[in-house]
Amino acid sequence: MKLTHYLVLASSLLYPSVSFADTLLSWKPVSPSFDQEFDWLKTTSGEWLKGDLITLYKEELEFDSKEFGIQVINISDVTELYTKGEQSIRLNDGTLLSGKLIIKDNKFSVAHNGFKQSYALSNLLSIASAEGIELGYWNAEVNFGTNFRRGNSEQSDYTISAEAQRRTASSRFRSYFISNFSQRKSLETGKKQDTTNDQRLTGSYDWFFSPKTFIRLADYEYFADEFGNIDNRHTFGIGIGYKLIDIRTFSWEVSAGPSYQTTDYISVESGQNDKETSAVINLGMTTQWTISKNIDFDVDYQIKVVSEDAGHYIHRFKTGIEIDLIGDFDLDLTFYLDRIEEPKKAGLVIPNKNDYRFVVSLSYKF
Structure with a gap:
């Protein structure tokens, strides 16, 4: 067998290994495909939870995870939040807002009837569901x-x-x-x-x-x-x-x-x-x-x-x-x-x- 044949064989064996290692080093978790039946929450560790947002009070957010039950999470540990329905939101200055809530990049947005308002996350005081779920x-x-x-x-x-x-x-x-x-x-x-x-x-x-x-x-x-x-x-x-x-x-x-x-x-x-x-x-x-x-x-x-x-x-x-x-x-x-x-x-x-x-x-x- 000629030298060139050996080189081709060696490179063919080596190439998959290099490709697989590169894949491991560059792999990143993929954001979930959002099911609109749930609220979605992402923590600072990169983990996603789906379920129902219950309330936010005194910087502690209660989230009823579909898989893990009720979780109490500090608002500082939340990087992203998307709600499926409208929330009743109170700001530090006493202002009341109602709409779908999005938290991202240390800001939050409230969308209602086609209008969207954005605020710094530090202005958020409390959240309660506005969908009539009494419990x-x-x-x-x-x-x-x-x-x-x-x-x-x-x-x-x-x-x-x-x-x-x-x-x-x-x-x-x-x-x-x-x-x-x-x-x-x-x-x-x-x-x-x-x-x-x-x-x-x-x-x-x-x-x-x-x-x-x-x-x-x-x-x-x-x-x-x-x-x-x-x-x-x-x-x-x-x-x-x-x-x-x-x-x-x-x-x-x-x-x-x-x-x-x-x-x-x-x-x-x-x-x-x-x-x-x-x-x-x-x-x-x-x-x-x-x-x-x-x-x-x-x-x-x-x-x-x-x-x-x-x-x-x-x-x-x-x-x-x-x-x-x-x-x-x-x-x-x-x-x-x-x-x-x-x-x-x-x-x-x-x-x-x-x-x-x-x-x-x-x-x-x-």
């Missing part, structure tokens, strides 16, 4: 805690709570319910005796007319405490609030407003009225702090200034730590304090001013 506005949590004591004493304690929130680009509805029940069994008689039995239900609706200022259009609280001598207490009010600090990991807001309160007592002294009504000045403060990816800390303090016959000052304080466990389950460590400055005497007995407890519970978010 996309809501998040909720249920919580259960219990304690059993056996031996020289026999006692059972239960705490059940639930909360729900509906959030859009310009409004917020919040509701909270908690019930505490304790029962002790006498070792001498064998009879069970209730030692705690109280319930509280709250609800409020806020409308944000600027990113930090909101009007509380409705504020309601129901409270009953058998051992606090309160058969039922209803408070109706309105108010105004302001976010002193509102960043991704920390928020602090205050609120104030007038209310009206009615209270029915279980028992009173002879000649005393078993029902009291009072005007109320309601002051509140809430703080939420994301300590780490898996630990949240919150404080909620409310004080009602009422007439002396209705209690004078009514305090409600709640603080605790929430620790992420597995999936949607969390461990909650919560301290509660309720105080009535002038409790109503039940016959000859004056209820204690302070009612406090520490609860360890398991919660589920959905």
Whole structure:
């Protein structure tokens, strides 16, 4: 075989290898062929997710991936976003927009009825679906805690709570319910005796007319405490609030407003009225702090200034730590304090001013 034949054979064997290596070195991922049934999101790592955009609030974007479920992604980690339908969008200056949303090159565009507006991504405050998918506005949590004591004493304690929130680009509805029940069994008689039995239900609706200022259009609280001598207490009010600090990991807001309160007592002294009504000045403060990816800390303090016959000052304080466990389950460590400055005497007995407890519970978010 001639030398030229060897050269041709060697080059034919070598050429495919060189071509394949060059292909590997120059290969780049191809952008997906967009299916308009889904929203599409690209992260800074180059990965694409398809699914449904749920919401954006405090720089955290919730995206329901078709493959991986709900993902919480910081807006700084999003390089591209394309929505299939219209979104309700709020800017930092309070402006409300509606339309299909595109995020690209650190900017976002809103398209509606053939018109397109573009803004710097730093102007984006919040996003909520404008397609009428009601469940996309809501998040909720249920919580259960219990304690059993056996031996020289026999006692059972239960705490059940639930909360729900509906959030859009310009409004917020919040509701909270908690019930505490304790029962002790006498070792001498064998009879069970209730030692705690109280319930509280709250609800409020806020409308944000600027990113930090909101009007509380409705504020309601129901409270009953058998051992606090309160058969039922209803408070109706309105108010105004302001976010002193509102960043991704920390928020602090205050609120104030007038209310009206009615209270029915279980028992009173002879000649005393078993029902009291009072005007109320309601002051509140809430703080939420994301300590780490898996630990949240919150404080909620409310004080009602009422007439002396209705209690004078009514305090409600709640603080605790929430620790992420597995999936949607969390461990909650919560301290509660309720105080009535002038409790109503039940016959000859004056209820204690302070009612406090520490609860360890398991919660589920959905």
